[in-house]
Amino acid sequence: MSDDNVNQLLRKGELIRLGAYPEFTWPAVLVGWFLGAIIAVSISYAALKLGFSIEGSELAAILGWGILRGLMGRTSIVENNINQTIASAVNGASSGIMFSIPALFILSNKPGLESVADFNVPLMIFACITGAFIGLAFVIPLRKQMIDFQRLPYPGGIAVATILKSPGAGIRKSIYLFGAAIVSGAVYLVLSLNHVEDINVGALINSAFNPTGDELVAPVIPGRYSLIFFASLMTIGVGFLSGKGGFWFGAGGFICYWFLSPMLSLIGTDEVKNLVESPLALRGAIYKPTGIGMLIGAAMGGIIMAFPLIRSAITSMSKAGKDDKDESAHQDELPIWLLAIAIVLGAALLIFLAQQSAVDMSWGMAAAMALLGTLWIWIAGVIVAECVGRTNWSPLSGMTLIAVTILIVIANTGLDKPQTIISSMVVGAAICLAISQASDMMLDLKSGYLVGGVPRRQQMAQFVGAWLGPCIVIGLMFLLHWGAQSGQAVQTASAPPAVNQPATEANGGQVTPSQDSVAAKGQTAPPSEPVNYVPKTGFGSERLPAPQADALASVIEGIVDGNVPTYRYVAGGGLGFLLAISGLGGIGVMVALGFYMPFNIVLTYTIGCILRIVSDKTAGRRFSEQVGIPIAAGLIVGEALVGVAIAMQKVFWPSLETAQETGQLWEVFRQTVLQIF
Amino acid sequence: MNVLGQILLWGGFLSGSLATVLNLEKKIAWSTIPWGWYIGSVIICIIGIVLLRIGKKSAAESSHESTASLAEIRASLVNLINHTEQLRGQMDEMAPSEMVAFIDDVLAPDFYTFAEGRNAITAEMGLQKFADVMTHFSAGERAINRAWSAAADGYVDEATTCVKRGLAMLHDAQQELG
Numbered sequence: 001m002s003d004d005n006v007n008q009l010l011r012k013g014e015l016i017r018l019g020a021y022p023e024f025t026w027p028a029v030l031v032g033w034f035l036g037a038i039i040a041v042s043i044s045y046a047a048l049k050l051g052f053s054i055e056g057s058e059l060a061a062i063l064g065w066g067i068l069r070g071l072m073g074r075t076s077i078v079e080n081n082i083n084q085t086i087a088s089a090v091n092g093a094s095s096g097i098m099f100s101i102p103a104l105f106i107l108s109n110k111p112g113l114e115s116v117a118d119f120n121v122p123l124m125i126f127a128c129i130t131g132a133f134i135g136l137a138f139v140i141p142l143r144k145q146m147i148d149f150q151r152l153p154y155p156g157g158i159a160v161a162t163i164l165k166s167p168g169a170g171i172r173k174s175i176y177l178f179g180a181a182i183v184s185g186a187v188y189l190v191l192s193l194n195h196v197e198d199i200n201v202g203a204l205i206n207s208a209f210n211p212t213g214d215e216l217v218a219p220v221i222p223g224r225y226s227l228i229f230f231a232s233l234m235t236i237g238v239g240f241l242s243g244k245g246g247f248w249f250g251a252g253g254f255i256c257y258w259f260l261s262p263m264l265s266l267i268g269t270d271e272v273k274n275l276v277e278s279p280l281a282l283r284g285a286i287y288k289p290t291g292i293g294m295l296i297g298a299a300m301g302g303i304i305m306a307f308p309l310i311r312s313a314i315t316s317m318s319k320a321g322k323d324d325k326d327e328s329a330h331q332d333e334l335p336i337w338l339l340a341i342a343i344v345l346g347a348a349l350l351i352f353l354a355q356q357s358a359v360d361m362s363w364g365m366a367a368a369m370a371l372l373g374t375l376w377i378w379i380a381g382v383i384v385a386e387c388v389g390r391t392n393w394s395p396l397s398g399m400t401l402i403a404v405t406i407l408i409v410i411a412n413t414g415l416d417k418p419q420t421i422i423s424s425m426v427v428g429a430a431i432c433l434a435i436s437q438a439s440d441m442m443l444d445l446k447s448g449y450l451v452g453g454v455p456r457r458q459q460m461a462q463f464v465g466a467w468l469g470p471c472i473v474i475g476l477m478f479l480l481h482w483g484a485q486s487g488q489a490v491q492t493a494s495a496p497p498a499v500n501q502p503a504t505e506a507n508g509g510q511v512t513p514s515q516d517s518v519a520a521k522g523q524t525a526p527p528s529e530p531v532n533y534v535p536k537t538g539f540g541s542e543r544l545p546a547p548q549a550d551a552l553a554s555v556i557e558g559i560v561d562g563n564v565p566t567y568r569y570v571a572g573g574g575l576g577f578l579l580a581i582s583g584l585g586g587i588g589v590m591v592a593l594g595f596y597m598p599f600n601i602v603l604t605y606t607i608g609c610i611l612r613i614v615s616d617k618t619a620g621r622r623f624s625e626q627v628g629i630p631i632a633a634g635l636i637v638g639e640a641l642v643g644v645a646i647a648m649q650k651v652f653w654p655s656l657e658t659a660q661e662t663g664q665l666w667e668v669f670r671q672t673v674l675q676i677f
Numbered sequence: 678m679n680v681l682g683q684i685l686l687w688g689g690f691l692s693g694s695l696a697t698v699l700n701l702e703k704k705i706a707w708s709t710i711p712w713g714w715y716i717g718s719v720i721i722c723i724i725g726i727v728l729l730r731i732g733k734k735s736a737a738e739s740s741h742e743s744t745a746s747l748a749e750i751r752a753s754l755v756n757l758i759n760h761t762e763q764l765r766g767q768m769d770e771m772a773p774s775e776m777v778a779f780i781d782d783v784l785a786p787d788f789y790t791f792a793e794g795r796n797a798i799t800a801e802m803g804l805q806k807f808a809d810v811m812t813h814f815s816a817g818e819r820a821i822n823r824a825w826s827a828a829a830d831g832y833v834d835e836a837t838t839c840v841k842r843g844l845a846m847l848h849d850a851q852q853e854l855g
Contacts, residue, residue, distance in 0.1 A: 017831040019834070076826075077826040077830055148816075149808060149811050149815075151795075168826070272701060285701065449815075451823070452824065452827075454823075574719055
């Protein structure tokens with residue numbers, strides 16, 4: 001720009017900055033690591049204690065503004081985008097690790113499996129890092145297909161981009177964004193303090209028509225319709241950002257609970273009819289495994305249908321890498337050959353790690369586990385990236401479950417039970433991290449697309465952050481586990497009659513195959529049978545319930561004993577495949593996710609979709625973009641921030657009760673130091 | 678044919694879903710699913726898909742609907758290029774905030790119109806051409822998005838560079854589209 005032009009602009013009172021636009025800088029990296037570490041610690045703790053995980057990108061973007069712009073005087077939207085990319089890459093380990101590895105500690109409480117907690121820690125960390133890198137190398141070439149060609153909405157990515165752009169978007173949009181965030185955060189805080197998770201509209205309607213609660217009066221809305229809404233403004237915001245594209249996700253849920261459940265109550269066996277009246281248990285026993293199968297089938301069909309596009313995207317990347325004339329195109333993406341090398345080296349390293357994970361592991365078995373695991377990373381990475389792209393929800397636990405199933409089936413052929421479990425979890429944790437990083441990468445690339453970030457720099461940033469998460473989160477895991485054991489005698493297992501507990505959301509709605517029929521019949525296990533051990537201390541105890549890992553531990557036991565609902569995966573897979581090749585767009589994955597997810601979330605999500613459709617039709621698309629999207633993004637941000645704040649409060653400023661439950665972090669730290677020395 | 682295809686597809690899918698979820702696990706696990714019923718449903722579903730695909734193909738051959746859509750998106754791309762050229766011509770005198778407003782108010786609707794109608798390219802010209810066009814179009818849109826960010830932060834040189842790059846990419850997309 002010429003001096004005259006600069007002077008002219010300065011006269012207009014505009015702030016002008018000349019020179020390079022900062023993007024991938026040391027301040028962005030260091031702040032990203034710092035924020036990522038804090039968020040990972042908080043969210044890991046929440047995942048262990050409460051069983052849910054929160055996307056940390058929004059918090060990283062907002063705190064990034066505070067630190068980069070406020071404290072350090074930095075002035076770049078795309079630099080903050082790199083900061084949030086690194087922070088969320090670090091945090092990507094929290095859900096991946098906390099939903100999987102604590103299962104080993106929980107299983108170690110069972111007779112005959114005591115040794116599974118004695119896994120090689122550095123080996124586990126290396127496996128997680130390796131998995132994360134393989135996941136990234138697999139998913140990066142899909143950026144073009146999913147973001148450029150399919151233009152998947154990635155609601156979480158839109159929310160982050162809206163935050164990143166807010167200072168330049170004008171005061172009105174910022175007011176919408178932060179106003180909605182305050183409302184959403186306040187509502188979530190009130191609901192959390194009052195332990196309100198759902199609004200049972202069906203029960204409210206029934207009590208309105210039957211105020212005395214007369215049991216002889218038939219309910220207007222039978223329980224099988226599960227008219228219960230997830231109390232979350234964030235979910236409405238996600239639905240709004242998905243818009244009409246989210247329709248098929250809702251359709252999947254409605255098919256389950258408003259068509260299949262009533263049909264089952266008419267023609268099902270007595271066992272099934274009983275189960276239909278408990279939608280949560282029905283989901284765990286039937287809809288969820290069917291949904292997992294459908295997701296896999298739909299993903300396979302989707303890959304086949306999109307193959308020409310995937311091939312074209314990879315060819316285009318390869319061409320850009322060779323085309324020295326177009327320097328900008330060359331710099332757009334990480335070179336395809338580099339990603340291919342990363343995959344090959346990663347797979348080789350995974351073979352080595354698998355072989356080292358168990359004493360009796362042969363190289364052939366290690367190769368089979370690692371190579372099938374690597375193949376699964378690709379398939380599951382596509383599934384999760386697409387699910388997150390369309391709905392913002394990730395079927396991470398379902399995909400990890402399939403991975404662990406495959407691995408245990410292989411390992412079980414030549415290893416004893418403890419070695420089978422340890423080796424499967426080492427490779428399984430790597431796969432879990434890979435899938436988690438893949439979905440996070442795509443989400444961040446969507447934010448990057450919207451703010452004009454260079455994909456190559458973001459891809460490098462993700463690698464820069466991905467290695468740190470496993471080190472921090474596995475360290476924290478041991479810290480909390482030892483802390484929860486502090487002051488207690490060596491744990492002993494007790495055998496409460498937990499077998500006939502119905503599936504709950506706390507355990508991910510899981511009814512393990514072995515529990516399936518017993519739970520359905522409401523039978524109690526024989527008192528002498530050592531069915532389900534609940535540890536008094538450590539993971540799985542009341543102090544640290546680790547609900548998702550607990551569910552995984554139950555499932556692992558079932559798989560080791562050969563109880564896997566493969567028939568339902570296969571049947572669901574066939575149906576998902578058919579929808580995917582129907583030519584009706586990506587409906588297969590969407591309908592499958594509707595089967596997989598709890599219906600309360602589907603219902604609330606559908607409100608957001610309907611609001612968007614109505615807003616587009618009545619107020620116009622421009623209104624939706626200028627007003628609706630900032631508000632929807634704000635709803636996501638507010639709830640996520642309060643969720644993280646609650647988790648951080650529990651970690652850093654525990655109340656007396658929480659401190660007692662967790663064994664006080666200072667005490668935990670002291671014990672850890674004593675143990676080390 | 679399209680309606681019949683939809684009925685068979687969804688009828689088969691719902692029937693197959695019901696077969697899949699009908700029973701809790703039986704003693705012989707694989708007999709939990711009534712496979713005869715399930716396979717019958719799958720066949721109905723496949724017939725529906727075949728009818729839908731035939732209907733889609735014949736509709737594309739017999740009507741000018743997709744051609745009209747293609748003409749529309751060609752027009753929107755021409756609009757987009759014209760408006761971006763206008764921005765390039767004026768940006769030396771524009772304040773960064775004016776550049777941001779121009780991208781939001783003028784270019785964003787053009788990008789949206791093209792992106793919404795992009796499937797017409799597949800219907801008329803095939804997947805490979807679609808991929809080629811969208812590669813350039815998306816790179817162009819990303820460059821304009823970067824121009825927005827740079828302008829919002831006051832980095833006028835970067836904004837100028839990005840607008841030029843975005844325009845070049847859009848021209849490439851136009852060349853691919855023909």
